[in-house]
Amino acid sequence: MDTELGEVYDAARAVLGPDTFFLFSADHGAQWPFAKWTLYDAGIRTPMIAVWPGKVAAAARSDAMVSWVDLLPTLIEVGGGQAPPRLDGRSFAGVLLGRTTTHRDRIFTTHTSDPPMNVYPMRSVRTTDWKYIRNLQPSRTFTTHIDRGKPVDGAGYFASWRDKAATDPAAAAVVARYHQRPAEELYDLRADPEELQNLASDPRHAGQLRTLRAELDAWMTANGDQGRVPGEP
Numbered sequence: 001m002d003t004e005l006g007e008v009y010d011a012a013r014a015v016l017g018p019d020t021f022f023l024f025s026a027d028h029g030a031q032w033p034f035a036k037w038t039l040y041d042a043g044i045r046t047p048m049i050a051v052w053p054g055k056v057a058a059a060a061r062s063d064a065m066v067s068w069v070d071l072l073p074t075l076i077e078v079g080g081g082q083a084p085p086r087l088d089g090r091s092f093a094g095v096l097l098g099r100t101t102t103h104r105d106r107i108f109t110t111h112t113s114d115p116p117m118n119v120y121p122m123r124s125v126r127t128t129d130w131k132y133i134r135n136l137q138p139s140r141t142f143t144t145h146i147d148r149g150k151p152v153d154g155a156g157y158f159a160s161w162r163d164k165a166a167t168d169p170a171a172a173a174v175v176a177r178y179h180q181r182p183a184e185e186l187y188d189l190r191a192d193p194e195e196l197q198n199l200a201s202d203p204r205h206a207g208q209l210r211t212l213r214a215e216l217d218a219w220m221t222a223n224g225d226q227g228r229v230p231g232e233p
Contacts, residue, residue, distance in 0.1 A: 005024060005049075009022050009051065018053060019052075019053070020052075021050070021051075021052045021055075021056075021075075021078050021079075022049075022050070022051040022052070023048070023049070023050050023051075023071075023075075024047070024048070024049040024050075025046050025047060025048045025049075025068075025071075026046045026047055027046070028043060028044075028046065029041070029042045029043040029044060029045050029046060030042055030043075031146070032146070033146055033147075033158065033161070033178050034178065034195075036144070036146070037111060037114065037118045037120070037144045037146075038111065038122070039109050039110075039111060039122050039123075039124040039131075039133050040131075040133075040195050041126075041131070041189070041193070041195065043111075044107075044109045044124075044126075048066070050096050052078075052096070055096075055097055056096050056097065056098075057098055060098070062095055062101065064092065064095045064100075064101060064102050064103040064104075065103055065104045065105070065106075065107050065126075065128070066092045066095070066103050066104065067089065067104065067107050067108075067109075068089075069087075069088040069089035070089035070090055070091065070092050070103070070104075071089065072087060072089055073087050073089045073090055073091040074089075074091045074092050074093050074096070076091070077091040077093040078093055078096075090103070090104075105127060105128065106125055106126060106127045106215070107125070107126045108123070108124070108125050108126075108216070108219050109123070109124045109125075109126065110122070110123050110124075110225070112229060113229060117143055117144055117145050117148045117149060118143075118144045118145065119229065120135070120137070120140060120142050120143070120144075120181075121135075121136040121137060121227060121229045122134060122135050122136060122181075123136070123216055123220060123225070123227070124216070125212050125215050125216045125219065126189075127212075128189075129188065129189055129190050130186070130187065130188060130189060130208060130212060131185075131186070131187045131189055131195065132184070132185070132186050132209070132212035132213065132215075132216060133184070133185040133186075133187075134183070134184055134185075134213075134216060135181040135182065135183055135184070135185070136227045136229070137229065138180075138181055138182055138183040141179050141180065142178065142179050142180070142181050143179070146158055147178070147179075161174070161175055162175065182198065182200065184200040184209070184213070185198045185200055186198060186199045186200040186202075186205060186208065186209050186212070187199065188205075
C-alpha cells in the first residue's frame with residue numbers, strides 16, 4: 001500500500017506540477033470486531049496524510065481532532081477560497097500549515113445502517129479524554145459482515161472466536177460483548193484507550209455521563225437526527 005500511495009502521489013505531481021496539495025485518508029478504521037461499523041476509536045480513527053511541498057512540514061505529526069465534515073472547507077481554503085458558513089465543517093488548514101496545534105475539542109460520529117448485515121444505529125461524542133456512545137436499539141443483536149459474511153469479510157476468523165468461546169469463559173465474554181451492546185457506554189480514554197471498561201453505570205462518573213449525554217442530545221436535535229433506522233438490525 002505504501003508503494004502504491006507513492007505511485008499515486010508521483011502521478012499527481014507529474015500531471016499537476018510540484019505545487020500540488022495531496023491529501024490521503026480512508027473511509028473507516030480497521031476491519032476487525034469492535035472496529036469497522038462501530039464508534040469505538042478503532043472504527044472511527046482513520047489515517048490522514050497531507051503533502052504540500054514548502055507549506056506542510058515534512059514528517060510532522062499532529063494529534064488535533066478533525067472530522068470528515070472538515071475536509072471540504074479545508075480544501076476550499078487551501079485552494080484560495082472561503083468556505084461558506086452553511087457548511088457543517090471547519091477548515092483545519094491552520095493545523096496543516098503549522099499556524100495552530102488544535103482544532104476541535106469534540107467529535108460527533110454516527111453509524112446507522114449498511115444493509116443487509118450491518119444495521120445497528122449508534123451515535124457518539126468524543127472529547128480528548130472521554131467517549132460517550134448511545135446504542136439506539138440495544139435490545140437488538142449487533143451483527144456485521146465480520147460474523148455473518150463470507151470468509152473474505154472476516155467470517156473465517158470469527159468462526160475461531162466462536163470455537164474458542166465454546167470452552168473458554170473469557171472468550172465467551174468477548175463474543176457476548178460483541179453481539180450485545182448496552183444502551184449507553186462511557187469510556188475514560190486516558191485510562192482506558194482500548195475502551196474496555198464501560199463506566200456508564202459508575203456513580204463516580206455520573207456528572208460526566210450527564211454532560212456528554214446532553215451534548216449528544218443537543219447535536220442530534222440541531223441536525224434533525226431522530227434516530228430512525230431503515231430496516232431491521
